Amino acid sequence: MKNKFLKGLVASFALAFVGIANAGLIIGAVDIDASSPEVSVDYSSLDAIIDQSGLSNSYISGVTDFSSFVGATTASYDFSDPEELGGVLGLGSIYFDLGDIFNVDSIAIWGQNGTATLTSYALYASDTFGSSGTRTLIGNFLASSGPNAVSHNFISVNTQYLEIDVLANQGYSSTRVNEIAFGGNHISVPEPSTLAIFALGLMGLASRKIKKQA
Incomplete structure (x- = not known):
């Protein structure tokens, strides 16, 4: 006894x-970069991909439930407001900094509702923010255009940095995305x-x- x-x-x-691990929470990146960012009159800065612009709801990173938010949230792009969309030239790469190490196990992508949107990509975990890091492939996934997010679950990885390599974008010279967020948990040590x-x-x-x- x-x-x-x-x-x-x-x-x-x-x-x-x-x-205590807070499982299944939505995690927004705090910084973003790209191999060749697309910046034009209509398609603005990369920050638009992580700033929640154009979404029908808003989330609090590390607090909001991932599945509930993704299932209830749509995206729209207004050409009169170029701040709602970002992109990368051609089949480039987009880099994300989560701000801390998280146990990441899912991703959600709201694509552009039209042409030149991201349709296929490879997702990597990296040990560095940007192109110079050592990468570990998480998997290859499909995305699509339209107002609803396409989300995928994968074997969880502990990382602060993530990278998306564009594999297909409907054959256009640019790849455009409305919003990208991740899901997982953050283990806080007392x-x-x-x-x-x-x-x-x-x-x-x-x-x-x-x-x-x-």
């Missing part, structure tokens, strides 16, 4: 030390002071429990 209690105590402390207080409380509880059993 005493051993079972102590094992449970150790397991509880281990879980507290690792932290502050050392919090861990110390928690450990002292557990030790006191264990001491009282053992005295009662003696």
Whole structure:
């Protein structure tokens, strides 16, 4: 009985030390770059791909549920507002910085509702923001035009940096995207002071429990 209690105590402390994982949350990139960004009168900066412009709903990164948001959110592109769309020249690459290391297991892409949209891509995890990093292929996926997001799940990876290589874009000289977001979780480790207080409380509880059993 005493051993079972102590094992449970150790397991509880281990879980507290690792932290609490918020599974299935939408994660927005904090920075974006591309191998050859397309910037023109109609198709604006890359920031439009990660700034939630043109979406019917808004999310809070690391808080909003990924599946619920993606399923309920559509995108539209207004040619009078070029800030809603971004892109890359040809079959280029787009780089994402999530701002911290996340356990990423899904992606959602709202494509341009028209021609020259992203239709096929390779997704990589990288150890660096930009083209100079060491990449690990996550998988090849299909996307499409239209107001609804196309989302994919994949084997989770721990990374801060992601890269999309465009494989097909309907044969145009540019690839245009309305919005891209990722899904997964962020494991937050408690502050050392919090861990110390928690450990002292557990030790006191264990001491009282053992005295009662003696």
